[in-house]
Amino acid sequence: MSARLTHDGFRRLLEQVREAGYALVGPTISDGAIVYGPIAGADDLPIGWTDEQAPGRYRLRERGDRAHFGYVLGPQGPRRQLTPPVETLVRIRLGPRREQGPRTPEGVEAADEDGEPLALIGLRACELAAMAVQDAVWTGGPFVDPRYARRRERALIIAVDCLEPGELCFCVSTNTGPGVEAGASFDLRLTELGEEFLVEVGSERGQALIDGLGELAEPSTAQLFAARTQGVLAAAMELHGRERQLDLDGLPELLFANLDHPRWDELAARCLSCGSCTLVCPTCFCHRVEERAPLDAPTSERVRHWDSCFTDEHSRIHGAQFRPQIRERYRQWMTHKLGAWVSQFGTSGCVGCGRCIAWCPVGIDITEEVAAIRAAPVAPDDAEPVALPPATTVPALAGDPMHPQLARVVSVREELREVVTLAVEPVGVFSHAPGQFNMLGLPDVGEVPISISGQAGGELLHTIRAVGAASRALVALEAGDRLTLRGPFGSAWPLAELRGHNVVVIAGGLGLAPLRGALREMVAHPERYPSVRLLYGARSPEELLFADEILSWDRSIRFAPTTAPAVLESGHVKVHVTVDGAAPGWTGHVGVVTKLMRRKPLSAHARYLVCGPEIMIRFVLRELETIGVAQDQVWLSMERNMKCAVGMCGRCQYGPHFICKDGPVFRWDAIAGLLGREGF
Amino acid sequence: MAARPRLGVFKLASCDGCQLTLLDLEDELLAIAAAVDIVHFPEASSDMDPHGRFDLTLVEGSVSTPAQLDELRAIRAQSRTLVAIGACATAGGVQALRNFADHREYVRAVYATPAYIETLAQVTPIAAHVRVDFELRGCPIDKGQLLELISATLVGRRPDIADESVCMACKRAGQVCVTVAHGQPCLGPVTHAGCGALCPRFSRGCFGCYGPRERANTEALADHMQAEGVSAASLVRRFRLFTGWSEAFRAESERHDD
Amino acid sequence: MVAPPPGKSPHLAKLEQLPLAEVFEPSHLELLAQIASQEDYAAETTLFRPGDEAQWFYAVVSGRVSLTLQVPGRAPTIVASLSRGDLFGWEALRVDSRRDITAVASKATQCLRCSGAALRELCELDHELGYRVMSHAFDRVARDLSDCRVRLVDMYGQGC
């Protein structure tokens, strides 16, 4: 249904919205810009004002009329309202302070405070498109963020057609404007025509509001035609005629084929890596998750706040920096926004709003940068092309994926120096597949990803090495202590696919832990896995993980210290162990695991599972390549940093992948083009 | 029961502003005092034991005399975690500005001055002399960050104090960019966050109190400012404030100073 | 070109079964077999120690040999283990060189060995053979070097 609304009718409309219990959020002038903020009513709108935009420049100007929506776009879209820049996820009640080390959790409470629902007023077509993009991020995958979902679902949306697009807009390129399409997600759509509005109803909620206004004039066909066809079309035609366009055709492939383009270096000389572009962009979603645990507080909070791929923290992984250079950070932004996004969420991450151009303090223009690369792509080099993955499907998790449960440590087994296996009892039924991981945490130090190294009855095993604050605290836990647990997350070893094949498992150091579940399965089922070989390397005989268990799998091997007798005779399993160095008396192999690989006749037709430190994985793959093993026969686990583990924080991005949900177990061909590559 | 952690607070050449921040923590300080033994706290008390080992040591101020250098080395030797707090300790502070003058004199009389005297003729941040585990930036430091630093260090976690641009703080706060919307020169893009975007909130460009962030691309920012009409002399002044002696800002101001 | 002597060496068959046989012509293998001798070592036998004159060059036929580094004041460490097909005792390829490591048979082990001097002489006489020996040796040493580099980064270090 459509109707005509005078300025006064519009004022009454907003009053109604308020009375219906919504908090009004609309455009209003603040600090010399038109921003979305709380408004009391129509009077707070920037009536008679417009904005002028250029790269790195934004100014307000009086229009000389009474246009309510006569401006284009402010610095930030409704992303701010739907995913606040700082947001508490959960509150954790803390146990007493201990002599040293972090406190343990005693209770977890959801932190979502349900305020008034929001009425978002004045959203443009590109902003609705951006919301659709964010919907895909926060609610479209296997995990749903209930905070976003709830705000989004409750929000009333009053959209506005753009009849006078701004200088930096290029929504016709991205097919996201300038008119608000009939099918878009709005409750009411306004088209501002001189002193009145045309209103189009998009939902029952919208209809009720319009009904509440009493008798309204209905627009004539000629008026509708003037507004929708002439107004919007004219705006679109004007945009089409402009120089600033973004050619999306084949863009992901183009960008990933040009990872070494000289333009990135040239950009690095201009870009300040300030992060402004990402925080004004209406589709970016990266954030950090941190613990707020002041000494004196009885509760700690797990808080998320906006982050950006331009910060040091974003690509810092426990002391290592994976994107130290500005060129790599700009490349991340552009290849994600315009490239990987398409394979991750089925849509480009750009809606053509031009904000990143206006609000870049040095006026860098993303459309110009793309055009420069498109105009002179570098010839494909020898480097393996980066494959753009199909969207992955990890098992969905019901409920709030950021809300941890309190699990109890049932027992602690000391495996090696500074390495323990925590047997943890989760609440309720817990099923996982070998290769998956949990986020284990303590409120004072935060959460870290730890693989599930086995399941014994109702207990989940986690084998942890103390390397830093969080892992050290976990290793120090005692039976009876509680910890926070979220999971299981991530991809698993492809056990079903391995059936009937000869399997070779290559592990280094603690890399055996994520493989143990899979190995146990294969050891127990000779009928499914006719031959299983484990090549395992560790620093020294004392650093061999699960030594007793390994011995039980293959009775023919002997290495000091030989302890437990074999419990399981499994002729189909063969174990080879090598160490970097050993005391005299050791009769096993000494040398790196790759040397061991050269020693054992490995088949080009077997299936391979590889886990260990990244550097080891790379050397192992090189060796497999020489043997002639095809990339689709090899799976490996990439254990990089994570924050959310559910594909929402953006921290674990590895080229086009989220390691947390596309991985950690990847088939080699999926990431072959990225391994060892600078800046990834 | 194991001894409670000892928190040491020391002051070299500075204005005391940062220690005042610690005092300003009032309520929180009580919690800190309940959890740790605060030792050698010249601003709060004068008769505390300055000797022995410290689990966490906060050092305020820059090094400008040989005595301070000796004191600093002794402090380092007694400290498990040593944190430099404030612009003076992390970048030399305002007093380091005289280095620019000394620097030129030094060039003129290269052989006239014994090098070791020259070293102390310069005001230097403490990281120039001893290993520093963490730098808490600011002039003065931020109360919330100080509290986070102490809480985090005492449980062995890395403090949640990100080395990122002031722009990040502006954008999170919903602060409109003063450069883009008002044409104000602003050091925010190259400056370490932590102040909560104080100056932009008052419609002023950032003065760089917290010093350079990692990867501070000062050259690109200065070039852009110059293209927008900021004079070389003004650029020198901008980069030569509280943290003007930090490497990135010093190099940038020198680039425009001739 | 040196012609293989009449009458085959009893070690030829053993030599032919080692992986290194692939890189040599049959006539070369025969020559090598002529200068080789077979040695059997009981477990724990020390083959050489640091400071010894580097006389022999070895190929492992079966069993295992550990190369152990002794650093004063530290526990001795096995830094490499050699099994079937591995070559060791490279020093013998150089004139007048000495051992800098201890080689111990860590279990009952059989080796073929030849004197470094004889091998060098053979290589001089037959450059084709010499080239094969040296390039094979280079290949093995290069791999060892690459393995050593990998070890430098402490592969199994932290993390998982």
Ligand SMILES: Cc1cc2nc3c(=O)[nH]c(=O)nc-3n(C[C@H](O)[C@H](O)[C@H](O)COP(=O)(O)OP(=O)(O)OC[C@H]3O[C@@H](n4cnc5c(N)ncnc54)[C@H](O)[C@@H]3O)c2cc1C
């Ligand atoms: C999917 C996945 C599964 C994992 N499974 C296990 C597991 O089963 N057992 C286990 O012990 N760990 C596992 N890890 C690694 C573990 O998450 C990290 O060790 C942990 O996050 C470190 O946090 P921290 O606060 O203790 O250390 P930090 O204080 O953050 O780091 C301390 C130091 O440890 C080193 N370090 C930390 N993490 C890594 C890493 N991932 N790789 C290399 N060096 C690192 C860094 O050099 C750093 O200087 C896994 C990681 C991932 C992503």
Ligand code: SF4
């Ligand atoms: S990339 Fe730039 S133009 Fe595209 S949606 Fe983001 S801010 Fe707007």
Ligand code: SF4
């Ligand atoms: S990684 Fe992607 S979503 Fe995250 S800040 Fe960068 S461009 Fe935005």
Ligand code: SF4
């Ligand atoms: S492109 Fe511009 S806004 Fe984005 S990080 Fe670089 S300088 Fe900042």
Ligand code: FES
């Ligand atoms: S996206 Fe957050 S850890 Fe992967």
